[in-house]
Amino acid sequence: MKHYKIALIKGDGIGPEIIDEAVKVLDAVSAKEDFEIAYNEYLMGGIAIDVKGEPLPDDTIKGSLGSDAVLFGAIGGEKWDTLPREKRPESGLLKLRKSLGVFANLRPTTVYDELINASTLKPDVIKGVDLLVVRELIGGIYFGQPRANEGNRAYNTMVYEKDEIVRIAHIAFLAARKRSKKVCSVDKSNVLEVSQLWRDTVQEVAKEYKDIELSHMYIDNAAMQLIRNPKQFDVILTSNLFGDILSDEASMIGGSIGLLPSASVGGKVGVYEPIHGSAPDIARQGIANPIATILSAAMMLRFSLNEVRAAERIEAAVKDVLKDGYRTKDLSQFGAKEVCSTSEMGSIIADRVSKI
Numbered sequence: 407m408k409h410y411k412i413a414l415i416k417g418d419g420i421g422p423e424i425i426d427e428a429v430k431v432l433d434a435v436s437a438k439e440d441f442e443i444a445y446n447e448y449l450m451g452g453i454a455i456d457v458k459g460e461p462l463p464d465d466t467i468k469g470s471l472g473s474d475a476v477l478f479g480a481i482g483g484e485k486w487d488t489l490p491r492e493k494r495p496e497s498g499l500l501k502l503r504k505s506l507g508v509f510a511n512l513r514p515t516t517v518y519d520e521l522i523n524a525s526t527l528k529p530d531v532i533k534g535v536d537l538l539v540v541r542e543l544i545g546g547i548y549f550g551q552p553r554a555n556e557g558n559r560a561y562n563t564m565v566y567e568k569d570e571i572v573r574i575a576h577i578a579f580l581a582a583r584k585r586s587k588k589v590c591s592v593d594k595s596n597v598l599e600v601s602q603l604w605r606d607t608v609q610e611v612a613k614e615y616k617d618i619e620l621s622h623m624y625i626d627n628a629a630m631q632l633i634r635n636p637k638q639f640d641v642i643l644t645s646n647l648f649g650d651i652l653s654d655e656a657s658m659i660g661g662s663i664g665l666l667p668s669a670s671v672g673g674k675v676g677v678y679e680p681i682h683g684s685a686p687d688i689a690r691q692g693i694a695n696p697i698a699t700i701l702s703a704a705m706m707l708r709f710s711l712n713e714v715r716a717a718e719r720i721e722a723a724v725k726d727v728l729k730d731g732y733r734t735k736d737l738s739q740f741g742a743k744e745v746c747s748t749s750e751m752g753s754i755i756a757d758r759v760s761k762i
């Protein structure tokens with residue numbers, strides 16, 4: 407029997423509710439497989455500020471580093487929005503990513519046939535979309551120095567070292583190899599020097615992947631193409647800021663932000679989280695959709711624990727449950743046979759996992 411140690415960071419808002427459901431599903435799948443999971447909870451975000459006075463306490467970093475993976479809910483809320491930037495919940499998350507060295511953020515977008523009408527885009531535009539955004543996560547303008555707000559003048563620095571581009575490019579090409587063998591690298595090299603280095607470097611790395619078709623697109627065009635014809639994309643490779651924007655845009659192709667998982671990998675320990683935030687507007691009402699977090703747990707099984715069959719069981723259970731018409735409130739207008747609470751949805755998926 408294998409034993410894994412998972413750091414749970416529930417965070418704020420709906421974070422605790424959705425993580426509880428992911429744990430339910432993980433327990434169901436581990437009961438069917440040859441492994442056991444021990445969970446340790448750590449604080450980050452607003453809750454950590456309230457309890458410990460800082461958004462990312464040292465024991466959260468230490469506990470995460472000592473685990474096989476981190477499963478994270480979401481952080482943030484109005485209560486902490488007036489704090490200085492470095493004391494806010496979001497700075498805790500940026501610091502965690504940096505401390506663990508997770509430079510590659512993988513965000514898959516899948517369209518479920520049963521939810522094809524949930525997207526604001528026309529069904530024939532999105533049917534069959536299956537794309538992966540590979541976003542550089544710990545460099546670029548979010549971290550570049552110098553940065554300052556001097557009152558009448560403010561600035562940030564978009565900077566990439568060549569080796570930062572090389573390592574994220576390898577992740578994209580390797581991912582494409584397991585998919586449809588296409589990488590589209592998105593930049594703004596017609597205007598930005600940093601993007602020219604990005605493009606030249608990606609081209610250089612591509613020489614090692616002759617089986618992968620590489621194309622380049624400017625970010626403004628990519629934002630448009632993603633809505634015009636998302637099926638043209640397989641893997642989108644891009645920098646931190648552009649990836650942040652494009653992956654949220656891509657999320658709407660799938661219909662609900664409550665469905666989409668993410669993995670942040672490449673460092674010492676992987677971090678797995680839904681792409682949405684802490685949704686304070688629906689917290690503690692039992693209506694949040696836990697599927698994005700449950701699918702993030704599946705990504706954790708696949709990428710950090712190498713428990714591929716367990717990951718597939720969860721993904722199949724989610725598909726089945728959606729096919730059977732179970733919906734949380736966010737998707738209740740789209741083919742719902744039964745509208746369920748956050749906790750009911752977790753239990754139904756866990757039950758299905760046990761039967762697959």
Ligand code: NAD
Nearest residue numbers: 480481482483663664682683684685686687688694695736
């Ligand atoms: P959000 O993603 O929290 O919510 C946007 C909208 O989507 C809301 O109407 C919300 O109710 C809905 N929604 C989100 N997740 C849902 C789910 N699982 N089920 C059903 N509906 C869901 O974004 P926001 O409102 O811009 O931000 C709220 C807080 O979250 C802010 O403090 C922000 O900084 C923070 N945030 C955190 C993260 C993170 O922790 N990684 C990411 C983005 C935003």
